[in-house]
Ligand code: HEC
């Protein structure tokens with residue numbers, strides 16, 4: 001069993017390599033997105049994009065828009081603090097792309113790029129965690145992307161269909177689909193058994209730290225919609241190699257105070273005078289900044305690293321199948 005997991009891990013990293021390098025593979029017909037909520041060819045409306053943003057597109061699982069939505073770990077796309085809403089912000093972002101990368105980009109092209117190739121320009125202070133929306137698992141169609149862009153433009157800016165170019169998925173932009181499909185055999189496990197394992201206190205203990213729906217703990221990110229935004233490969237990595245990439249907002253910090261105490265956890269609130277650390281369960285501790293002698297970011301995740309040797313291949317497959325069904 002352990003050996004098989006090793007092989008899985010190897011395949012995983014090979015998969016990631018392919019993903020990053022992006023081979024010029026001709027995509028299979030199966031990689032063409034399925035039927036869409038937006039009638040093909042029709043002029044997209046902000047309302048259609050809004051429905052996709054708060055529904056099928058799963059954007060709400062990471063982004064809020066102003067006061068709407070509950071997510072705080074990714075850029076708020078409404079007006080916030082000194083920042084204008086995304087429809088207006090796009091122009092200054094495009095200017096920043098030109099300044100930093102020397103590429104001329106219109107505001108509309110910036111929006112399209114932030115959906116199709118999110119890591120081409122990563123907003124300061126955030127990590128490249130956004131999935132490319134035309135690739136698995138989101139697989140939005142070109143018409144859906146247009147509708148979402150029009151909705152984003154309508155947030156503080158003006159709708160401008162004219163300059164928008166969205167490549168059709170059939171034109172070969174879906175290379176990642178090929179490596180994502182390699183995980184399909186492991187996504188054909190038993191959902192019900194995966195759910196039992198996830199919530200079994202005598203099992204791997206996932207629900208002690210993660211919530212799915214109404215049940216579970218809050219030490220790790222909520223996984224209610226994780227299948228809608230994470231590919232099989234990313235899920236495997238999250239479970240077997242938790243420290244390989246740590247979800248934003250869940251970085252661990254070690255804090256030493258004047259009285260010699262050491263605190264390990266994530267900083268959940270901070271102002272000029274103090275910070276609050278959550279270190280597991282409901283434990284919260286607020287420390288005065290004046291009392292802190294050292295503050296060191298840690299490279300390890302709070303999620304335990306030993307699942308590769310604790311889970312059987314069948315366990316992993318059932319857990320993956322269960323998680324990828326959470327959309
Ligand atoms: C898994 C989390 C996640 C999901 C799902 C997600 N995003 Fe993002 N998004 C991010 C992160 C993180 C960033 C900032 C890093 C970057 O620039 O790539 C970002 C950046 C953006 C930006 C640029 C914001 C700016 O201030 O310039 C836009 C626009 C955007 N996302 C739109 C969307 C839309 C529309 C969807 C749904 C189709 C979506 N995102 C889904 C995580 C996500």
Ligand code: HEC
Pocket residue numbers: 204205206207208209210219220221223226235238239242243245246247250251301302303304307319
């Ligand atoms: C002791 C607490 C703990 C346990 C037990 C735990 N996790 Fe995690 N998990 C975390 C934390 C904290 C993170 C965020 C940091 C990171 O990305 O590594 C995380 C991240 C994840 C992610 C990535 C989520 C995202 O939004 O990027 C997945 C998927 C995940 N865990 C699944 C599981 C599964 C499945 C189990 C059971 C086999 C499990 N976890 C057990 C704490 C835990």
